Amino acid sequence: MAVxxxxxxxxxxxxxxxxxxxRVALNIKSVDYEFxxxxxxxxxxxxxxxxxxxxxxxxxLHNGKPICESSIIVEYIDEVWSSxxxxxxxxxxxxxxxxxxxxxxxxKWFPNMKGVITAASEExxxxxxxxxxxxxxxxEVSRGEDFFGGEKIGFVDIAFGSMLGWxxxxxxxxxxxxxxxxxxxxxxxxxxxxxxxxxxKDVLPEAEKLVEFSKLLSAxxxxxxxxx
Amino acid sequence: xxxxxxxxxxxxxxxxxxxxxxxxxxxxxxPYESVDEDLTNKSDLLLQYNPVHTKVPVLIHxxxxxxxxxxxxxxxxxxxxxxxxxxxxxxxxQRASARFWAKFMDEKQAxxxxxxxxxxxxxxxxxxxxxxxxxxxxxxxxLEGKKFLGGEEIGIPDFxxxxxxxxxxxxxxxxxxxxxxxxxHPSLSEWSRRISDIPxxxxxxxxxxxxxxxxxxxxxxxxxxxxxSSG
Numbered sequence: 001m002a003v004x005x006x007x008x009x010x011x012x013x014x015x016x017x018x019x020x021x022x023r024v025a026l027n028i029k030s031v032d033y034e035f036x037x038x039x040x041x042x043x044x045x046x047x048x049x050x051x052x053x054x055x056x057x058x059x060x061l062h063n064g065k066p067i068c069e070s071s072i073i074v075e076y077i078d079e080v081w082s083s084x085x086x087x088x089x090x091x092x093x094x095x096x097x098x099x100x101x102x103x104x105x106x107x108k109w110f111p112n113m114k115g116v117i118t119a120a121s122e123e124x125x126x127x128x129x130x131x132x133x134x135x136x137x138x139x140e141v142s143r144g145e146d147f148f149g150g151e152k153i154g155f156v157d158i159a160f161g162s163m164l165g166w167x168x169x170x171x172x173x174x175x176x177x178x179x180x181x182x183x184x185x186x187x188x189x190x191x192x193x194x195x196x197x198x199x200x201k202d203v204l205p206e207a208e209k210l211v212e213f214s215k216l217l218s219a220x221x222x223x224x225x226x227x228x
Numbered sequence: 229x230x231x232x233x234x235x236x237x238x239x240x241x242x243x244x245x246x247x248x249x250x251x252x253x254x255x256x257x258x259p260y261e262s263v264d265e266d267l268t269n270k271s272d273l274l275l276q277y278n279p280v281h282t283k284v285p286v287l288i289h290x291x292x293x294x295x296x297x298x299x300x301x302x303x304x305x306x307x308x309x310x311x312x313x314x315x316x317x318x319x320x321x322q323r324a325s326a327r328f329w330a331k332f333m334d335e336k337q338a339x340x341x342x343x344x345x346x347x348x349x350x351x352x353x354x355x356x357x358x359x360x361x362x363x364x365x366x367x368x369x370x371l372e373g374k375k376f377l378g379g380e381e382i383g384i385p386d387f388x389x390x391x392x393x394x395x396x397x398x399x400x401x402x403x404x405x406x407x408x409x410x411x412x413h414p415s416l417s418e419w420s421r422r423i424s425d426i427p428x429x430x431x432x433x434x435x436x437x438x439x440x441x442x443x444x445x446x447x448x449x450x451x452x453x454x455x456x457s458s459g
Contacts, residue, residue, distance in 0.1 A: 053332065053366060067324045069331060079320045092306040096294040103296055104280065133280065 008033035009061040011047050013040070015213050017110070017162040018070040019058040020203050024158050025074045027199035029081040040216065071102050074158060088155045101137050101148070102159040109134065113163060116176055134160065135184040142186075146193050153197055161194040161204075168207035173214065233290035235260035238274055240267060242434045242442060244391035245297040246285040251387055252304045254428040256311040298330055301384050315384050326378055329370065329385035332363075345407075346399055346443070347450035357405065364413055371415040375422065386423065393420045393429075398439045402447060 008026070010033050012019030026033050038044055043055055050059045050066035060067040060076065067076050078087040088095050141148045141156060148156035167178040179187045195204055237253065239246025241264050253260050265274055265284055277293035278286045287294045287303065294303045305315040316323050333339060341363060345356030367389070371377060377385035396407050410417045424430055 062321075065321055067321070067328075069328055072324050072327045072331070075327070076320050076324045079323065092303050093289075093292050093294065095306065096299050096303040099299045099302065100294070100296055103299065 006031075007061075007063050009036055010034070011036045011038065011044070011050065011059040011061065012057045013038050015165075015205055015210060016057055017166060020162040020165075020205070021070040021158050022058050022060055022073040022077060023203040024153070024162070024199050025077040025087055027203065028085055028087060028153065029077060029083075031077070031081055041220065070162075071099075071106065071155075071159060074155065078155075085152055087149070087153075087158065089149070097141060098148070098155040101141065101156045104133075104137075105156075105159050105163075109160075110163065113166065113170070113178070116170055116174060116178075131178060131180075131184045131187070135187050138186045138190060142190075147190065153194065153199060157190075157194055161191070161200065164191055164195060165205035165207060165210050167191075169210035169214065172207055172211050234288070236263060236288040237261070238263050238265055238271075238277070238286040238288070239284045240265050242439060243284050244395065247432060247434075248297045248387040248390065249285045249287060249300050249304070250432050251390065251429055252301050252315060254432065255313060255382075255426075256304065256308050258304070258308055258311065298334070298384065298388065301330075301387060305384075313381050313383075315378075315387070317379060317381075317383065322379065326383055326385050329377055330388040332366075333385070333388040342399070345405075346403065346447060348454070349451060357407075360407060364408065364416065368413050368416050371419050374415075376419070382423075382426070386419075390423055390429065392416075393423050394433045394436075395439070395443075398436065398443055401440060402444050 008031055010019070010022055010026070012023070012035065014037065023035075036044075036046065038047060038057055047057065047059060048055055050061060051057075051068045054068065056068075058068075058070055058073060060073045062076075062080070067073050074087060088098055137156075138148060142150065145151055147153050148160070153161075163178075171177055179191055181188050194200055235253070235258060237246065237249055237260050239249070239262065250262070263271075263273065265271055267284070270282055273288075274284065274286060275282055277288055278284075278295045281295060283295070285295075285297055285300060287300045289303075289307070294300050301315055316326055341356050341359035343356075345353055345360055348356060376382045377389060392408070399405075400407055408416060408420070
């Protein structure tokens with residue numbers, strides 16, 4: 001059981017959707033933490049030491065001990081700061097459903113979304129990021145409530161909602177609507193509620209800032225491609 | 229003891245992922261009905277209970293389905309929490325570590341690099357083999373001084389890696405390469421023996437000769453496709 005004088009640090013970066021997930025989780029639990037931002041283009045000693053296997057953000061440091069992988073960190077936060085509100089549901093089947101959709105997002109949705117950002121051609125841009133699956137999932141999992149988690153934000157909301165900043169940025173940059181009123185009306189409403197939630201609004205990156213940032217990213221890719 | 233209800237497992241005779249679930253159910257002493265799918269002709273049951281991926285394994289418990297092997301393992305552990313063994317440790321840090329290593333097997337390097345080494349030839353194969361060697365080094369370091377990846381007891385990360393014990397020798401035979409050896413991987417070799425000694429695991433391996441036939445055919449198919457497309 002966590003105590004108030006816990007030392008909690010999060011290694012991350014403001015633009016990363018994966019980093020946003022533990023930030024939302026920590027906010028839900030009202031846990032104070034120090035946000036250690038990585039410099040774009042380089043990896044700190046602390047990051048390399050804390051996540052030697054993948055060398056990636058986010059990494060949570062709890063009293064000096066590292067926990068890696070965004071979904072695993074969120075589950076950890078839910079288990080350690082176990083007083084309500086809880087992030088995962090209590091029923092094992094609903095927990096399995098939540099984990100299933102989080103895994104789906106990481107396996108399919110997020111990689112496809114990245115593809116849209118770096119895509120050159122129209123076909124590639126329109127390549128199905130399968131909105132309809134997630135619209136269906138929302139209907140099934142939320143059971144008529146506001147969020148995947150029910151009345152309040154839960155595991156899948158965090159896993160999925162962390163992409164909203166980029167979804168909006170992509171709309172600006174590539175003209176591709178990842179969520180739209182016609183195809184995914186449920187998700188459009190969900191996105192508004194999620195974005196406005198107190199645990200979310202300060203850590204959801206703004207689309208304009210992401211658009212600027214992605215210029216930096218593509219410059220980096222171009223340089224890398226040119227020098228290889 | 230949780231209400232047993234009806235437990236059905238959809239898998240295939242050779243599925244590595246299905247095998248993980250078989251081990252968990254057997255070790256915990258949970259009676260279940262096993263259905264071997266033919267993935268070239270998917271059953272209505274599979275399509276109904278895993279509409280998103282139409283893949284195995286699928287666990288059906290009291291009419292509700294659970295998909296994705298690692299998700300199924302956690303479900304089993306939580307639902308039949310009174311049945312030993314625990315598949316995940318109690319301590320949150322150790323649980324996070326167990327989940328991390330289970331994920332490592334399936335994502336990023338581990339299985340994909342094995343796939344590359346197995347389905348390619350020439351330089352691409354060499355790259356796959358080099359990648360496997362890197363991953364095995366990491367696993368070897370993680371296993372040092374431990375009985376199981378999960379710690380003192382077998383757990384989900386051991387289930388996730390378990391395919392290595394049975395399938396790597398099959399790959400080694402087909403490829404004519406040594407992937408795991410006693411000299412470079414003493415802890416991993418020791419762990420493999422420990423896993424093989426567990427009766428439930430030992431008795432569940434798919435027949436080796438069938439595996440060799442199946443995987444040799446898969447390799448031939450991929451190589452033929454690659455050669456045809458490179459002209």
